[in-house]
Amino acid sequence: MSLTPAQLGAAEPHGGALVAKRPKGAGKGLQPPLSQRAARVVVLVLVLGYLILPLLAMLEFSTRGDYDRATKTFARSLQSYANIFTYPNLIDGIMTSLEIAVLTVFGMLLLLVPTMVWTVVRVPRMRRVVEFLCLLPLAIPAIVIVVGIAPVYQWMGQNLGAVGGSALTLTFIDIILVLPYSYRAIDSSLRSIDTATLSDAARSLGAGWPRTIFEVIVPNIRGGILSASVLAIALVLGEYTISSLLSFNTVQVVIYLLGKRDPFVSVAVSLLALLFAFALLFVISRFAPGADHRAQRAAEEPA
Amino acid sequence: MTDTPATVPASRSSAPAGPVSRGAGSGRLRGAGNYLALLPFHLYVGLFLVLPTLIVTIGAFTTADGHFTWNNIAAVFSSDVFPDAFLKSIELAVSTAILGAVFGGLLAWAVVRGNPNGLLRQFVVAASGVLAQFGGVMLAFAFLATFGFNGLVTLLLKNQLGVVLDMSWLYTLTGLAVVYTYFQIPLMLIVFLPSLDGLRQEWYDASASLGGGSWAFWRHVGGPILAPSFLGALLLLFTNAFSAYATAAALISQGAPIITLQIASQMQSEVVLGQENVGKALALGMILIVSLVMAAYAWIQRRASRWVR
Numbered sequence: 001m002s003l004t005p006a007q008l009g010a011a012e013p014h015g016g017a018l019v020a021k022r023p024k025g026a027g028k029g030l031q032p033p034l035s036q037r038a039a040r041v042v043v044l045v046l047v048l049g050y051l052i053l054p055l056l057a058m059l060e061f062s063t064r065g066d067y068d069r070a071t072k073t074f075a076r077s078l079q080s081y082a083n084i085f086t087y088p089n090l091i092d093g094i095m096t097s098l099e100i101a102v103l104t105v106f107g108m109l110l111l112l113v114p115t116m117v118w119t120v121v122r123v124p125r126m127r128r129v130v131e132f133l134c135l136l137p138l139a140i141p142a143i144v145i146v147v148g149i150a151p152v153y154q155w156m157g158q159n160l161g162a163v164g165g166s167a168l169t170l171t172f173i174d175i176i177l178v179l180p181y182s183y184r185a186i187d188s189s190l191r192s193i194d195t196a197t198l199s200d201a202a203r204s205l206g207a208g209w210p211r212t213i214f215e216v217i218v219p220n221i222r223g224g225i226l227s228a229s230v231l232a233i234a235l236v237l238g239e240y241t242i243s244s245l246l247s248f249n250t251v252q253v254v255i256y257l258l259g260k261r262d263p264f265v266s267v268a269v270s271l272l273a274l275l276f277a278f279a280l281l282f283v284i285s286r287f288a289p290g291a292d293h294r295a296q297r298a299a300e301e302p303a
Numbered sequence: 304m305t306d307t308p309a310t311v312p313a314s315r316s317s318a319p320a321g322p323v324s325r326g327a328g329s330g331r332l333r334g335a336g337n338y339l340a341l342l343p344f345h346l347y348v349g350l351f352l353v354l355p356t357l358i359v360t361i362g363a364f365t366t367a368d369g370h371f372t373w374n375n376i377a378a379v380f381s382s383d384v385f386p387d388a389f390l391k392s393i394e395l396a397v398s399t400a401i402l403g404a405v406f407g408g409l410l411a412w413a414v415v416r417g418n419p420n421g422l423l424r425q426f427v428v429a430a431s432g433v434l435a436q437f438g439g440v441m442l443a444f445a446f447l448a449t450f451g452f453n454g455l456v457t458l459l460l461k462n463q464l465g466v467v468l469d470m471s472w473l474y475t476l477t478g479l480a481v482v483y484t485y486f487q488i489p490l491m492l493i494v495f496l497p498s499l500d501g502l503r504q505e506w507y508d509a510s511a512s513l514g515g516g517s518w519a520f521w522r523h524v525g526g527p528i529l530a531p532s533f534l535g536a537l538l539l540l541f542t543n544a545f546s547a548y549a550t551a552a553a554l555i556s557q558g559a560p561i562i563t564l565q566i567a568s569q570m571q572s573e574v575v576l577g578q579e580n581v582g583k584a585l586a587l588g589m590i591l592i593v594s595l596v597m598a599a600y601a602w603i604q605r606r607a608s609r610w611v612r
Contacts, residue, residue: 036416036517043413047406047488048427051434054445054485057455061448072462115344122337130341133348139597140356141546143563144586147570148355148362176351240439240549245570256440256553259447267448270441278433 055274062268080264081272087265093254094269096167100250101236103171105229108182111175113225116186117217120195134183137176142241149173153246167248174236181235182228189224234277356590362583375584385565385585392545392562393592395476399483400540406484407491408533414492415499428496431489438486439549446473446482446554476560479551483544490543491536498532535603542593542600562589 065077084090112134119127137145156164163169195217202212218225240252251273259266366372379385414427449456450473460466472478502525510520548563559565562585569582 040413040416043409044423047410047413050406051430051485051488053456054442054449057449058445060455061453111344111347115341118337118340123341126338126341130344133345133352136348136352138542139590139594140352141548141563141589141593143546143548143566144359144589145352145355147566147582147586148358149351150570151358152354172351176348179348234433234436238436238439238441240552244549244552245567252440252549255444259440259444259553263444263447267444270444273441274433274437277436278430281432282429 055271058267058271058274062264062271064264080262080268083262083265084269087254087258087262089249090251090254090258090265090269093249093251096249097237097239097251100168100170100174101233103168104174104178104236105232107171107175108178108228108232109225112179112182112186112228113218113221114213116183116190117195117199117213120190121199131183131187134179136179138180142177143245145173145176146242146245150246167243167250170239170243170246170248170250173242174232174239177239177242178228178232178235181231185227185231186221186224189221193220230280230283233280237273237277359583359586359590362580363587365580367579375578375580378578378581379584379588384559385562388560388562388565389588389592391476391560395480395483395561396541396545399480399487399544400537402480402484403487403491403540403544404495404533404537407488408495408536410488411492411495411499415496415502427492431492434489435486435493437489438547440553442482442485442550443553446478446485450478474555474557479554479561482550482554483547486550487540487544491540494536494539495532498529502528531603531606535600538596538600538603542596545596546589546593 062080063076063078065075065079067074115130119130153169156169158164198216198220199212202216203209207216237251239250240256243250244253244256251269255266255269258269363375364371364373366374410427414424417423446454448454450470451457452470454470457468457470460468473481506524506528507520510524515523546563548567551561551564552567555564559568566582566585566589569585
């Protein structure tokens with residue numbers, strides 16, 4: 001990742017001096033180093049402290065063992081984590097959510113990738129329309145979608161047999177819910193490559209559309225596809241509103257119900273789910289299109 | 304259903320691949336074919352997003368057996384619960400949007416002042432990505448583990464310092480505000496960081512060389528440039544809190560003080576005869592409020608993007 005001196009300077013006034021010489025007086029008048037550094041530390045400690053405290057509390061809460069009356073402290077134990085496996089409902093919920101997550105990722109990709117590539121190479125006029133539709137779920141709260149879709153699900157449950165009543169049908173709504181996030185991720189990848197030229201080249205060499213899309217375009221937007229998929233997984237694993245109101249036992253619904261009986265296990269599962277999402281997102285942040293974008297922009301920008 | 308989008312563009316493959324020198328009629332046909340390839344997407348969004356929205360909108364103005372009526376809307380306004388729930392939701396969304404924007408903005412500033420490739424920035428950005436989505440049940444449990452009757456902070460205060468605090472605020476609107484702020488701060492960071500990154504060193508230098516101090520810079524340069532993005536982020540945070548249901552549902556067990564909880568209880572409970580569609584009228588009210596705010600957001604976003612490249 002290459003950075004121009006100006007950018008380095010902008011981001012780090014003190015280290016910036018190593019790269020670009022700046023007038024001493026100007027720098028001083030602009031940012032009083034001590035008070036600014038102090039303010040920065042205060043902000044970081046306060047805000048990050050607020051964000052970290054509940055996470056620490058989850059760790060502490062879920063590792064409680066026996067209570068010692070004398071010292072008024074708890075022994076540490078991983079019993080709550082082991083207990084996860086003693087609740088078959090919980091395991092079922094986790095499996096259901098994972099299955100929905102996988103289906104959502106594939107459904108979302110099959111729906112979005114060909115459509116988005118098609119709008120870029122064949123019907124650019126429709127790009128705004130597709131964008132609008134993809135971002136529309138941001139303007140329609142999930143709870144409103146449930147109210148409107150409950151009759152549809154009632155119909156499916158009554159007329160489509162076991163398939164219509166399965167929790168896996170939540171995939172249909174989850175795909176809608178992830179559209180805004182997935183759209184943005186794939187869109188930023190598509191913008192960073194010259195999709196039209198790539199597809200013209202592939203087609204002039206005799207490739208049909210399926211081959212052009214899946215063997216030429218898709219490998220070039222891997223980063224966007226990966227982020228879109230990870231966002232979809234994170235969203236599905238955290239989804240509660242729709243599954244609870246349509247009475248499907250996904251992992252969040254089970255965690256909530258279990259919380260009334262054994263909050264320690266609920267907190268343990270929540271923490272694990274959070275760590276899982278964090279690990280996933282940390283991994284893709286290294287491959288995400290945004291990362292190369294920033295580098296690219298930095299390289300293009302005149303110093 | 305989900306596999307049609309892939310097969311339809313594929314099945315269209317022969318038409319655009321054909322020789323260009325065909326009649327004008329088939330050219331028009333091919334143009335139509337291009338649009339036809341988008342049909343699966345439109346059908347899908349139509350069925351699972353537009354149709355539910357239509358069901359809500361139409362339902363708000365019809366009786367259970369499908370006749371037009373104003374009664375649902377009238378029921379919303381004449382009740383003593385629903386207007387109050389809307390107001391409380393708006394209050395909650397406004398206060399947590401402001402708290403989130405201020406603290407998230409400060410955090411973004413503190414992060415931008417650091418090394419752009421440093422561990423702190425990478426960590427904060429990645430963590431914010433997760434925590435901004437960390438609503439719902441898990442977040443409610445995190446706060447119960449912190450401030451609940453057996454929470455870390457409650458027990459520490461009680462056992463180590465002998466201070467017994469009443470922690471029942473956690474289950475009220477105040478508690479909801481504290482908990483909502485938790486996901487508003489990271490969301491603000493994600494939305495606002497690019498704008499702060501867009502502030503160029505040249506602008507600091509230009510301001511300084513004209514004799515401007517830190518205050519002058521923020522008052523005349525940084526502030527006006529960031530104002531649209533800040534305002535836009537504020538609106539985004541508002542809709543985020545206004546639409547939230549899961550966190551409140553998991554935390555508040557008695558009553559339904561906010562509108563999303565009211566809609567849920569309308570769905571779950573046996574409804575009074577003639578009031579079957581009041582829930583849809585409430586949902587329509589939410590759509591209207593969120594759409595207004597999102598329209599303002601889109602407008603501001605266009606203005607903000609001028610300076611952020």
